[in-house]
Amino acid sequence: MKKEILRAVKFIVDNNLVKGTWGNVSIREGNIIYITPSGVPYDKLKEGMISVVDFNGNLVEGLKPSSELPTHIEIYKSRKDVRAIVHTHPVFSSTISVVSSEIPPIIEDAVMILGPEIKVSEYALPGTWELAKNVVDALSDNHAVILKNHGLITVGTNIDEALTASLICEKTAEIYLYALNIGNFSTISNEDAVMLRNKYLNSYRHMGKDVR
Known part of the structure; x- marks a missing residue:
């Protein structure tokens, strides 16, 4: 799991999804969460530094976990299907966060991989x-x-x-911003969006795509 965390942080840096020490990555294994530590530059991160915590937030080993640990814990508790979480600050998705309440179903791969609509959560510290x-x-x-x-x-x-979802969301956010600037765009119907999403969940996601 620790090697996978290191691979993931290299990926988000290489793909310009984060700057500095911002962002965080975690992987769940049973009732244990492996998560990037707080404030450690990604190019300095070593296996032994990675935080290992339980679902109560107690540190098992490694350095102090990311300050966003509560969000990781709550997602894992609410979604039994989730085994990995990637939190990034990419430009286009972050721009959407200040100008819109959602990205509607505009692109097929986004609908399939991410969901019919990409919601913007309410603000909190x-x-x-x-x-x-x-x-x-x-x-x-x-x-x-x-x-x-x-x-x-x-x-x-x-x-x-x-990780793939991060790239798809950032691409979709970019497309949506261009579409808003043009002022005229089409959306996929709710019926078709649900069908595409189910097709991914029940078939395509099991093809084992690897972003290495």
């Missing part, structure tokens, strides 16, 4: 249980949620799915 509740409410059974005036969280049954 970072690292709080209030934020955690708002995120869980807006995420629902989707694979992405944008945090108001903050950034992006994506989830998956494994780290690859969560």
